[in-house]
Amino acid sequence: MFDWLFRYANPARFMGLSGALLPWLWSAALLTLATALYLGFSAPPDYQQGRTVLILFIHVPAAIMATNVYACMVVASLFSLINRHILADVAARTAAPLGAIFTLLALITGSLWGKPMWGTWWVWDGRLTSTLVQFFLYLGYIALWNAIEDETRAARICAVLALVGAVNIPIIKFSVDWWATLHQGESIMSGNLAGPFLVPFLVMMLFYMLLFVCLWLTRIRTLILERRLRSLMGAA
Amino acid sequence: MTPFLALLTRDLRLSVREGGGAVLALGFFALVATLVPLGVGPDLNLLAKMGGGILWVGAALAALLSLDRLFQADYEDGSLDLIALSPLSLEGAAFAKIAAHWLSTGLPLTLLSPILSVFFGLSGSAVIALTMSLAIGTPAVSAVGAIGASLTLSLRRGGLILPLIVLPLLVPAVMFGAGMVLEAQTGLTNGAVGFLAAFSLAASLLSPFVAAQGVRLNLAG
Amino acid sequence: MNFDLSPYGAFIWPAYAVSALLLGGLTLWAMARWRAVKAKLATLEKT
Numbered sequence: 001m002f003d004w005l006f007r008y009a010n011p012a013r014f015m016g017l018s019g020a021l022l023p024w025l026w027s028a029a030l031l032t033l034a035t036a037l038y039l040g041f042s043a044p045p046d047y048q049q050g051r052t053v054l055i056l057f058i059h060v061p062a063a064i065m066a067t068n069v070y071a072c073m074v075v076a077s078l079f080s081l082i083n084r085h086i087l088a089d090v091a092a093r094t095a096a097p098l099g100a101i102f103t104l105l106a107l108i109t110g111s112l113w114g115k116p117m118w119g120t121w122w123v124w125d126g127r128l129t130s131t132l133v134q135f136f137l138y139l140g141y142i143a144l145w146n147a148i149e150d151e152t153r154a155a156r157i158c159a160v161l162a163l164v165g166a167v168n169i170p171i172i173k174f175s176v177d178w179w180a181t182l183h184q185g186e187s188i189m190s191g192n193l194a195g196p197f198l199v200p201f202l203v204m205m206l207f208y209m210l211l212f213v214c215l216w217l218t219r220i221r222t223l224i225l226e227r228r229l230r231s232l233m234g235a236a
Numbered sequence: 237m238t239p240f241l242a243l244l245t246r247d248l249r250l251s252v253r254e255g256g257g258a259v260l261a262l263g264f265f266a267l268v269a270t271l272v273p274l275g276v277g278p279d280l281n282l283l284a285k286m287g288g289g290i291l292w293v294g295a296a297l298a299a300l301l302s303l304d305r306l307f308q309a310d311y312e313d314g315s316l317d318l319i320a321l322s323p324l325s326l327e328g329a330a331f332a333k334i335a336a337h338w339l340s341t342g343l344p345l346t347l348l349s350p351i352l353s354v355f356f357g358l359s360g361s362a363v364i365a366l367t368m369s370l371a372i373g374t375p376a377v378s379a380v381g382a383i384g385a386s387l388t389l390s391l392r393r394g395g396l397i398l399p400l401i402v403l404p405l406l407v408p409a410v411m412f413g414a415g416m417v418l419e420a421q422t423g424l425t426n427g428a429v430g431f432l433a434a435f436s437l438a439a440s441l442l443s444p445f446v447a448a449q450g451v452r453l454n455l456a457g
Numbered sequence: 458m459n460f461d462l463s464p465y466g467a468f469i470w471p472a473y474a475v476s477a478l479l480l481g482g483l484t485l486w487a488m489a490r491w492r493a494v495k496a497k498l499a500t501l502e503k504t
Binding site: 042052102116228 | 464465469475487488490497
């Protein structure tokens with residue numbers, strides 16, 4: 001079923017293909033960034049939030065990437081466990097720090113949006129709380145990776161952790177939402193990205209995805225070469 | 237005696253005999269329950285509001301304290317290899333070890349909680365809810381913790397990483413557990429019992445398989 | 458384009474600054490690591 005994938009899963013083939021794609025992807029990322037910034041700063045102020053919608057343009061994509069990158073990590077971990085392929089190992093490992101940064105950015109920008117809108121830097125509402133837990137899941141995964149010396153073993157063990165986390169995330173989301181309704185009666189105002197704000201947001205979202213793909217590919221390529229370097233040094 | 241029971245009783249005896257896990261966890265739990273009022277102040281109304289959550293967090297941390305040795309001790313002295321070779325499957329062995337850990341820490345912590353809840357001025361119904369919630373929920377702590385213990389068993393500093401990877405996974409247990417106490421205090425039904433029981437049951441049934449896989453990955457290298 | 462963000466400039470600019478700093482830093486770091494390993498590999502393969 002995945003034959004087509006494995007033709008590119010050969011590290012040498014992967015290096016060739018990704019090397020050819022990356023300049024185009026970087027250019028596309030730069031172009032979307034410029035467009036998104038232009039559209040965002042040209043957007044009219046919202047009648048409720050004023051110009052703080054500008055924060056939402058970068059907050060919401062970061063929050064979406066926080067979960068999307070974890071999904072990428074889980075898929076790579078599955079391949080790592082089932083097919084025991086080195087490319088999958090490296091892909092899962094390099095995705096984690098990127099996901100952690102996106103999650104951190106979602107938390108910081110969310111807090112900077114919340115201060116003028118809610119009057120406090122932090123609110124224990126469902127979405128903020130699950131994002132915080134998600135951040136800790138990334139940290140645990142990264143810590144475990146760095147603690148295990150043998151790379152292949154670390155890949156398999158961390159893959160198990162990523163999968164356990166994936167099973168648990170929906171439960172955490174459910175429990176956090178349940179807990180949030182338990183503790184606050186009034187509903188708080190949440191960001192709204194409709195009408196004239198939809199297009200700038202979507203372009204910025206596209207930029208975040210392109211940036212992630214570029215960074216992910218670059219990191220995978222770096223780790224593959226580092227591995228080759230180590231084997232060369234070992235042989236010499 | 238079946239291999240399952242043999243492993244269970246061996247682990248139980250070890251946890252009591254070494255003066256190790258079981259007693260230390262209880263002492264830790266009691267200290268948390270003492271330090272929080274000392275830090276927060278003696279206002280019993282405030283403490284009663286926080287009591288359920290704090291005792292739950294304290295119990296979960298206390299149970300984690302001895303978890304990093306669950307597989308590690310047997311890994312270091314080689315008995316884990318023997319357990320892997322025994323007629324008992326690794327899944328069965330993991331289940332026996334989780335059960336032994338719960339009996340030696342989760343259960344004593346549950347039994348100690350009504351006494352410690354005196355420090356927090358919990359009402360009678362809240363104390364019953366807290367004890368019930370710990371009885372239902374601590375198996376999940378042992379079970380999810382066992383996954384972390386199996387993944388970190390070959391690490392020298394596993395004890396530091398274990399809480400970092402296990403505590404985020406235990407968020408639902410703490411919320412539902414403290415939710416049961418809240419239900420008793422406010423009288424508003426919130427369904428926490430059902431959610432906690434479901435989480436605990438699912439964790440206890442699934443984690444032996446995951447933990448066995450973790451042990452296998454560590455023994456293979 | 459309109460850069461008058463009052464009265465929320467104190468929140469909007471830091472949000473963009475932190476994002477630019479972290480994502481830009483991540484990009485520069487990733488590129489630096491890539492160039493470093495490529496250069497090392499090149500010198501090793503020459504000898």
